[in-house]
Ligand SMILES: Nc1nc2c(ncn2[C@@H]2O[C@H](COP(=O)(O)OP(=O)(O)OP(=O)(O)O)[C@@H](O)[C@H]2O)c(=O)[nH]1
């Protein structure tokens with residue numbers, strides 16, 4: 001593949017060719033090829049320097065495997081399009097998901113959305129590792145916004161760490177539950193429940209009574225959590241992504257949340273950037289350390305030799321780390 005010109009690609013994002021350009025742009029920031037890294041960094045810099053004029057909204061959606069996230073996003077997404085939004089979805093590709101989502105039907109279960117000109121769906125290939133959010137997800141959100149999408153949804157499978165990741169990169173976090181998923185708050189881990197700005201029990205069509213019970217249980221769980229500093233009351237709604245019941249209400253509620261947030265959106269976005277920076281620094285450090293360990297610095301024989309010399313792993317690790325840090329000094 002020939003090297004990409006980031007400036008030309010960025011210009012294409014704002015042209016009628018933006019859809020194809022967005023696909024290429026996200027592929028570029030997801031690329032781990034050393035040759036792509038500089039171009040990706042330049043593209044991200046361009047997007048950061050030229051933020052969209054129209055305010056944007058970033059919504060994270062999570063829930064245990066099979067809870068109905070994709071079906072819900074399809075229903076909510078169509079509702080958002082009716083309300084005049086342009087919607088981008090960073091979705092999980094179920095064929096690569098640990099959830100073992102059905103392989104029947106559309107790849108992402110968003111068949112109708114896929115056909116909408118005002119919607120863009122990008123299946124993420126890395127659901128297995130981090131619940132669908134990878135290192136490039138933040139950049140992908142930025143690029144969607146640069147391409148004119150004012151509503152960006154990030155879908156993730158609830159695997160513990162993924163919820164924190166998505167919460168840290170979005171303006172609102174919606175957690176989906178389902179009826180009769182057993183004890184302990186529908187399988188939602190405590191701590192995760194408290195991250196949610198919105199809670200919805202899906203599949204109310206199939207098990208209406210159980211859905212109401214599940215909602216009541218979640219409300220009790222929320223009661224135990226400390227009150228939020230922003231004063232927002234987290235409600236637990238029930239809905240059916242399949243029949244569409246409760247979907248307009250969910251969109252209303254999100255819209256209200258968005259209006260409220262306008263006042264403090266700058267602070268929330270600033271927090272997101274700080275987190276992004278931290279992640280970037282950590283990732284870069286690990287990458288360099290791996291290069292060091294793989295290369296001359298401490299090859300396998302060398303490491304084995306160190307172990308013989310120092311006997312314990314912690315002692316050997318300490319020495320190697322100190323040497324690595326010294327080697328990084330200018
Ligand atoms: N009865 C009923 N079934 C639903 C509803 N929403 C989703 N489903 C079904 O639940 C199954 C899983 O739906 P998905 O939308 O793929 O769930 P998901 O959470 O995205 O799954 P993963 O991405 O694989 O974790 C599918 O068979 C859907 O048709 C609903 O509201 N009611």
Ligand SMILES: [Mg+2]
Nearest residue numbers: 069070092101
């Ligand atoms: Mg899904």
